[in-house]
Amino acid sequence: MGSNLDALTTVFTEFYYWVTVVFMFLIHVGFCLYEVGASRRRNHLHTLMKNTMLIPLVTVTFYFFGWWIYWAFPNGPGILGGIEDAAAANTPWSQTMGTHLGDRITGVFWAAFLLFSWTAASIVSGSVIERIRSGAFWIHAVLIGSVFWIIDAAWGWHAGGWMVKLLGYHDAYASGVIHAIAGGYALGILVVLGPRLGKFREDGTPRDIPPHNPWMVTLGLFMIYTGFWGFYAACNVPAISPEAIGGQITGETWTATNIYLAPTSLSAITFNFLMSLSGGLMVAYIVSKGDPFWTYSGGLAGIITASAGNDLYHPIQAMLIAGVGTWCAYKLHYWVERKFKIDDAVGAVAVHGYAGFIGLIIAGFVLWGQPSSPYEGYATISPWGQLIGACIMFGLLGFLPAYIVSKIMSGMGMLRIPRKVELEGLDFDENSTYQAAVDEVRAAEKALVA
Secondary structure (H helix, E strand, C coil): CCCHHHHHHHHHHHHHHHHHHHHHHHHHHHHHHHHHHHCCHHHHHHHHHHHHCHHHHHHHHHHHHHHHHHHHCCCCCCCCCCCCHHHHHHCCCCHHHCCCCCCCCHHHHHHHHHHHHHHHHHHHHHHCCCCECHHHHHHHHHHHHHHHHHHHHHHHCCCCCHHHHHHCCCCCCCHHHHHHHHHHHHHHHHHHHCCCCCCECCCCCECCCCCCCHHHHHHHHHHHHHHHHHHHHHCCEEEECHHHHCCCCCCCCCEEECCCCCEECHHHHHHHHHHHHHHHHHHHHHHCCCCHHHHHHHHHHHHHHHHCCCCCCCHHHHHHHHHHHHHHHHHHHHHHHHHHCCCCCCCHHHHHHHHHHHHHHHHHHHCCCCECCCCCCCCECCHHHHHHHHHHHHHHHHHHHHHHHHHHHHHCCCCECCHHHHHHCHHHHHCHHHHHHHHHHHHHHHHHHC
């Protein structure tokens, strides 16, 4: 490993990312609790298994081609150049993608990105509960988790991404790179999938379908907050020297950096994470008139809104920006629901998609003129660069592919469960063990009556 300092830095970095991965696993635990709590009893097992099986499917596909996409496509390709040759080191058959004591970082860094992939797929999962076929969702989970979000990461969340170079795109903690794209992707599915039976009255007004278990929803969201804190840390490079990036960082002190290799610190993101969580919670409580479901969701929306610039915001800015984004997301959710009859079961499109989109735009104004990268020649942060980036994330890489794939699935009868199954419950249709147990109990009851 070279000098003792290099050795210690390598071991520290390896352990740092390993810890963040463990923390981020709580995001997925939280989503499981949250979605099961939000769904009705007859759909609990289906909801749980749908979210559980995305873990192996996204993990395997991310290993075989998702990770390669990130390193291969920062140029577009065709915008700034072709496919990057450096990506050859991240193909499944390369030395770095296996047990290799000379490289102690790739595995844990890969795992951090993988947990981001699970998050993107889980965001979509919540919005479509109680009516989508498991197979259809798993196809979408692979597409968002191992293809589309990682393309946008290569473009806008990579030190050499073309959006960073040409647009000055800045999204330090993934308002757009994960949340806006996942929200847009969920909306693309929902437009084709349609609402749950009984969601809208005959006159078109929406009914409220409250969570089956509010306590489970609460615990789930608090776990997501905890995992999201680990996510923030995972978005940083923990220790880097000026020489490591060509001397672009001024000074001689080693530092933590954001994903673009610009200096930041865990102290800075701790201030801003907690202030943006607080801003979201307070505004959500007020705008929803104390509704617990939206209060907790609003805390998440606040973090997501401020995430684009939380490496540079003052804590008070983070709090205020979080509040603005939460208010907008709440209002947009109900306007879209009434206007377009979109049934987003857990408000995922609003909390992640709208809040992430709005957060990118706000960052463009608040950080206008700030450097997007420590490298010379990159565009600076601007409102138009952030707007173009937000449209790419939410629309081009999120909504559009989800809508097209869902239309194809719907035409083939693969997307939505039959009406009879939706009325009886997915647990009775897709879980043969559960159905057999219910049938046995019913037969026993009939025998006792006889």
